[in-house]
Amino acid sequence: MLSKTDASAAAFAVAAVVFFLIGGLLTTVVPPLVDKTWGKPFENSDPSKGPIGKLEPYTDLERKGRDIYVREGCWYCHTQQTRTLLADTKRSGWRGVDAPISTPDEFVYDSPHMFGTKRTGPDLSRVGGKYDAQWHKTHFRNPRDLVPGSIMPPFPWIAENPEEFDAMVAYLQKLGRAKDWRPDHDYEH
Numbered sequence: 405m406l407s408k409t410d411a412s413a414a415a416f417a418v419a420a421v422v423f424f425l426i427g428g429l430l431t432t433v434v435p436p437l438v439d440k441t442w443g444k445p446f447e448n449s450d451p452s453k454g455p456i457g458k459l460e461p462y463t464d465l466e467r468k469g470r471d472i473y474v475r476e477g478c479w480y481c482h483t484q485q486t487r488t489l490l491a492d493t494k495r496s497g498w499r500g501v502d503a504p505i506s507t508p509d510e511f512v513y514d515s516p517h518m519f520g521t522k523r524t525g526p527d528l529s530r531v532g533g534k535y536d537a538q539w540h541k542t543h544f545r546n547p548r549d550l551v552p553g554s555i556m557p558p559f560p561w562i563a564e565n566p567e568e569f570d571a572m573v574a575y576l577q578k579l580g581r582a583k584d585w586r587p588d589h590d591y592e593h
């Protein structure tokens with residue numbers, strides 16, 4: 405039957421659409437049906453961790469920070485997904501501890517998600533707790549004061565606006581914390 409596609413453009417087009425749809429269904433619709441954990445917020449199944457290690461919904465402040473993240477287009481340059489690559493787990497890691505790989509259950513409250521596509525700056529999926537608020541303030545004011553040669557633009561209007569700054573930092577400190585992987589919890593918010 406497929407040999408017809410050699411001779412007929414219409415048959416080729418139909419076959420192409422059918423194969424495309426099969427591929428689409430297998431990669432988008434089928435996985436969450438097979439693995440039900442995808443739609444549930446992450447929860448640590450290790451009881452020794454106690455109550456820590458759970459994905460909580462965004463607070464109003466964090467949500468406001470997320471809106472600023474969207475408004476300012478931080479996602480043009482920053483992704484939010486630690487992929488299954490050693491380079492990613494090392495880059496998102498901290499103090500010799502490799503960061504856990506991102507899993508779908510960490511993003512159930514993200515709508516739309518901020519995975520991003522372009523890694524001009526470092527991935528931010530595990531940045532929560534990495535720096536304190538003062539670091540972020542200096543960095544937003546002028547990234548090059550902290551990271552010589554940084555090509556991140558300054559965002560002084562965030563640094564100088566206490567309400568926006570607090571919201572932004574609350575959001576950044578939340579990123580990737582559900583898994584509670586950071587040694588000594590680092591900077592709690």
Ligand code: HEC
Pocket residue numbers: 472473476477478479480481482524525526527528531534547548551554555556557559576
């Ligand atoms: C033009 C691209 C670009 C944009 C837009 C941008 N950044 Fe960056 N960002 C970078 C680059 C490059 C770095 C790495 C150098 C540095 O730390 O300054 C970085 C670093 C960072 C870091 C430190 C990450 C780490 O692990 O050390 C944070 C946090 C951050 N950016 C947050 C933001 C936020 C929040 C916004 C939006 C308000 C934003 N960035 C917008 C390019 C960008």
